[in-house]
Amino acid sequence: MAAWTVERGSRALCLLQSAAKASAQKVLEDMQRPQDDGSFHRFIVKMTASLQNVQLRKGKDGAPFPASQLWQDGPVLVVVLRRPGCLLCREEAIRIWNSRDKFEAAGLKLVCIVHEYIEREIAAFAPEYWGGDLFYDEEKAFNKAVHGGNIRKGSLLALLNPWGDAAKNIKRAKESGTVKDSNLKGDGLTLGGLMIVKKGGEVAYSYGEKTFGDHAPPEEILAAAQQRSGRAAGRPVMPALHSMRLVAQVLTLSGKVAQRHAADHQPQRAVCRQPARQHHRLRALTAQSSAPSASTNGSGAATTQSPEIEAAEVEAAAADARQNGSPSFSNMKVYGLQEENWEKAALSIVVVGASGDLAKKKIFPSLFALYYENMLPQNFKVYGYARSKMNDEEFRDLIAGSLTCRLNDAGDCGKKMDEFLERCFYQAGQYASEDDFAALDKRMADGESEQSCADRMFYLSIPPNIFTTVAACASKAASSKCGWTRMIVEKPFGKDSESFQELSAALYEHLREDQIYRIDHYLGKELIENLTVLRFANLVFEPLWSRQYIRNVQVIFSENFGTEGRGGYFDQYGIVRDVIQNHLLQILALFAMEQPASLDAEDIRNEKVKVLKSMGQVRLEDMVLGQYRSRTTRGTTLPGYLDDDTVPPNSITPTFAACSVFINNARWDGVPFLLKAGKALANKAAEIRVQFRHVPGNLYRNKLGLDLDKATNELVIRIQPNEGIYLKVNNKVPGLGLRIDTTRLDLTYKSKYQATLPDAYERLILDCINGDRRLFIRNDELEVAWEKFTPVLKEIEDRGVQPELYPYGSRGPVGAHYLAAKHGVRWGDLAADDE
Ligand SMILES: NC(=O)C1=CN([C@@H]2O[C@H](COP(=O)(O)OP(=O)(O)OC[C@H]3O[C@@H](n4cnc5c(N)ncnc54)[C@H](OP(=O)(O)O)[C@@H]3O)[C@@H](O)[C@H]2O)C=CC1
Numbered sequence: 001m002a003a004w005t006v007e008r009g010s011r012a013l014c015l016l017q018s019a020a021k022a023s024a025q026k027v028l029e030d031m032q033r034p035q036d037d038g039s040f041h042r043f044i045v046k047m048t049a050s051l052q053n054v055q056l057r058k059g060k061d062g063a064p065f066p067a068s069q070l071w072q073d074g075p076v077l078v079v080v081l082r083r084p085g086c087l088l089c090r091e092e093a094i095r096i097w098n099s100r101d102k103f104e105a106a107g108l109k110l111v112c113i114v115h116e117y118i119e120r121e122i123a124a125f126a127p128e129y130w131g132g133d134l135f136y137d138e139e140k141a142f143n144k145a146v147h148g149g150n151i152r153k154g155s156l157l158a159l160l161n162p163w164g165d166a167a168k169n170i171k172r173a174k175e176s177g178t179v180k181d182s183n184l185k186g187d188g189l190t191l192g193g194l195m196i197v198k199k200g201g202e203v204a205y206s207y208g209e210k211t212f213g214d215h216a217p218p219e220e221i222l223a224a225a226q227q228r229s230g231r232a233a234g235r236p237v238m239p240a241l242h243s244m245r246l247v248a249q250v251l252t253l254s255g256k257v258a259q260r261h262a263a264d265h266q267p268q269r270a271v272c273r274q275p276a277r278q279h280h281r282l283r284a285l286t287a288q289s290s291a292p293s294a295s296t297n298g299s300g301a302a303t304t305q306s307p308e309i310e311a312a313e314v315e316a317a318a319a320d321a322r323q324n325g326s327p328s329f330s331n332m333k334v335y336g337l338q339e340e341n342w343e344k345a346a347l348s349i350v351v352v353g354a355s356g357d358l359a360k361k362k363i364f365p366s367l368f369a370l371y372y373e374n375m376l377p378q379n380f381k382v383y384g385y386a387r388s389k390m391n392d393e394e395f396r397d398l399i400a401g402s403l404t405c406r407l408n409d410a411g412d413c414g415k416k417m418d419e420f421l422e423r424c425f426y427q428a429g430q431y432a433s434e435d436d437f438a439a440l441d442k443r444m445a446d447g448e449s450e451q452s453c454a455d456r457m458f459y460l461s462i463p464p465n466i467f468t469t470v471a472a473c474a475s476k477a478a479s480s481k482c483g484w485t486r487m488i489v490e491k492p493f494g495k496d497s498e499s500f501q502e503l504s505a506a507l508y509e510h511l512r513e514d515q516i517y518r519i520d521h522y523l524g525k526e527l528i529e530n531l532t533v534l535r536f537a538n539l540v541f542e543p544l545w546s547r548q549y550i551r552n553v554q555v556i557f558s559e560n561f562g563t564e565g566r567g568g569y570f571d572q573y574g575i576v577r578d579v580i581q582n583h584l585l586q587i588l589a590l591f592a593m594e595q596p597a598s599l600d601a602e603d604i605r606n607e608k609v610k611v612l613k614s615m616g617q618v619r620l621e622d623m624v625l626g627q628y629r630s631r632t633t634r635g636t637t638l639p640g641y642l643d644d645d646t647v648p649p650n651s652i653t654p655t656f657a658a659c660s661v662f663i664n665n666a667r668w669d670g671v672p673f674l675l676k677a678g679k680a681l682a683n684k685a686a687e688i689r690v691q692f693r694h695v696p697g698n699l700y701r702n703k704l705g706l707d708l709d710k711a712t713n714e715l716v717i718r719i720q721p722n723e724g725i726y727l728k729v730n731n732k733v734p735g736l737g738l739r740i741d742t743t744r745l746d747l748t749y750k751s752k753y754q755a756t757l758p759d760a761y762e763r764l765i766l767d768c769i770n771g772d773r774r775l776f777i778r779n780d781e782l783e784v785a786w787e788k789f790t791p792v793l794k795e796i797e798d799r800g801v802q803p804e805l806y807p808y809g810s811r812g813p814v815g816a817h818y819l820a821a822k823h824g825v826r827w828g829d830l831a832a833d834d835e
Pocket residue numbers: 353354355356357358359386387388431460461462463464466490491492569
């Protein structure tokens with residue numbers, strides 16, 4: 001068989017790299033020379049064999065017959081459903097069914113397969129959404145086949161992400177107007193797809209749904225159908241599963257795109273010498289160039305340009321290839337291999353500083369949660385790296401203690417934990433030793449060798465003084481040779497403008513901006529993700545979001561424990577650098593920014609930078625500093641900050657700070673933004689409070705009591721704990737007479753949603769793997785953030801400003817009340833009516 005093998009595509013890619021200016025047509029011609037090393041053939045045989053004898057039924061009680069009967073007389077297009085009642089499945093079914101003329105013209109018969117037979121559901125589905133034959137596949141063999149032989153389950157987490165593909169698909173389906181009604185009955189998690197099977201059983205095309213409602217691109221199905229029948233003018237018939245996609249990839253690789261990508265990957269050695277690995281590289285490049293947002297951000301494999309520019313380039317390259325290439329591809333969109341490669345992809349995750357607190361507390365549990373939710377690529381491995389001496393078993397014991405089964409435990413958590421731990425390894429090494437990182441590289445390469453090529457993600461969970469040393473050694477000695485290499489860098493990103501610039505410059509010596517993922521875990525919190533949805537997806541809030549209606553905004557962080565063990569780190573930074581300059585300022589930026597042009601990372605971050613630039617300098621006179629002291633209650637003494645052994649005696653580092661800032665733009669002019677953060681306070685909370693102005697000429701003024709502030713509307717976005725959003729409104733108390741009460745319109749997440757909220761680190765690690773940079777901080781954001789705070793921090797240190805003492809477990813220093821009063825407002829969290 002004249003097969004289009006993956007290796008053949010690999011060679012074509014090398015050809016492209018070495019002669020990037022060659023036209024796509026020429027490359028296609030080169031690829032079209034037949035080559036048969038048997039691998040594609042073996043794949044087809046395996047796939048075909050797995051379906052031939054599958055027993056299908058027409059109806060639940062119908063007589064079973066072998067699936068091979070479907071294609072014994074001619075080719076067939078098989079729609080493999082997830083669930084007949086679902087909106088997205090109905091949308092897909094009717095779309096295919098309505099295009100049946102084209103498929104039938106290409107000689108295909110259309111059938112639909114369900115893996116569950118709920119009579120009423122089927123009756124509501126066919127013939128309303130599907131007019132052809134429908135068969136029941138009890139074994140779910142077709143659902144497996146479209147996903148390479150395994151059941152693939154969609155994750156409910158995917159539905160929680162308002163920017164995710166699943167949400168976009170739901171929107172698209174609703175807007176299509178083709179589905180009148182839908183329901184939630186049946187198994188909605190087992191993903192489906194679509195296949196074209198040739199007469200006799202050879203699979204000519206296969207597409208597995210990657211997430212809910214991700215359907216095979218119509219142009220691709222049609223092109224495959226035409227190829228299958230050999231009807232596309234002048235085209236050789238070719239097996240479609242790989243070749244269709246391979247050609248799509250090659251089309252994207254013409255001219256400068258190929259050149260740029262080739263240049264972007266570092267180090268470049270061995271790229272062309274390893275044909276087996278090229279397949280993966282093809283994926284990485286295509287994933288980056290494929291259509292929707294996930295793809296432009298997708299691999300992050302290598303661009304310093306904005307996604308729009310890149311998308312335009314890819315489009316131009318594809319257009320070029322269309323012009324010069326075969327007419328049968330003229331309508332073909334450039335879709336990536338992401339979905340199938342998600343399973344084939346190999347990923348090595350390195351946690352540097354694996355013996356430390358953050359790694360144990362957050363990173364490994366998050367990785368396990370992602371694994372449990374099937375969010376990690378099939379071929380992933382985790383490597384812990386630190387100086388401490390441990391073997392793999394000891395390392396596994398160390399992290400096992402912190403893994404939990406909190407996410408939707410389906411009873412298999414223990415087993416999953418064991419599976420996860422089997423993929424965890426430990427490599428001891430010094431942080432400044434390239435040789436030690438080379439040893440890690442070797443270890444990873446051994447682990448990766450079964451796959452085509454692995455991407456590598458490093459999480460630098462180490463003290464800031466060694467960030468750049470590690471970045472240097474890791475990038476030099478342990479970068480991925482053919483996939484992407486990304487590094488998540490933890491805060492603190494410097495101590496002031498100067499040290500930040502130094503750190504930044506040092507990182508840039510070894511990494512490009514698109515490889516650096518500066519994490520601020522507050523951006524990964526559910527309610528922060530929801531902030532932009534709340535603003536921009538509701539008509540009722542955005543018009544009020546300005547100086548005209550808002551009196552002040554408060555961003556509040558409090559913890560009911562002290563530095564406890566982290567005093568050594570904390571004392572060098574203090575609460576302003578630890579929480580306000582990063583977490584709270586990031587929240588403020590998202591809250592106050594203008595509507596971005598799109599939800600792309602760069603558009604959002606551009607708006608954040610603008611609003612930060614419009615912010616005035618933080619001034620000492622607008623700031624209150626505090627430090628907690630010990631407190632004895634009922635015979636128990638809670639230690640003061642200075643009682644922490646890791647804190648120097650007489651330290652004046654603030655553990656509490658509050659400040660007011662203004663944003664000097666048309667929207668926010670004159671509105672005080674009050675930021676407050678403290679440790680060892682009365683409770684643990686993080687929230688945004690928006691206090692609205694008083695109602696002018698209020699008819700009920702005399703019913704509201706003397707304190708009008710109590711009756712102003714207040715919108716509270718409770719980031720944690722007990723996540724939720726509520727709006728304080730005035731309401732008539734039911735009954736005779738007219739009494740007014742201030743009450744809450746309350747959306748408390750745990751009452752409304754059953755799903756466990758993912759931890760911020762889970763979301764952010766996954767985003768990094770996906771190349772989604774929206775929730776990571778760009779260098780220029782930090783630059784501005786430091787500009788606003790550096791002068792005041794310097795002044796505090798130069799003057800040796802003494803913090804006001806407050807007792808452990810109290811509501812903080814009294815000075816904070818004066819600060820609010822200076823702006824004629826009160827702290828919402830300290831109001832008597834606020835529990
Ligand atoms: N812990 C937390 O809650 C949070 C931490 N962060 C940030 O995450 C990063 C990691 O934090 P965390 O895990 O608490 O840090 P740790 O202090 O626990 O350090 C992590 C590891 O780094 C190594 N290490 C510690 N001190 C040094 C040193 N002076 N020189 C070289 N290596 C050292 C140790 O491993 P070994 O000796 O085995 O090499 C240690 O296990 C830091 O940047 C921190 O600011 C951010 C937010 C929260």
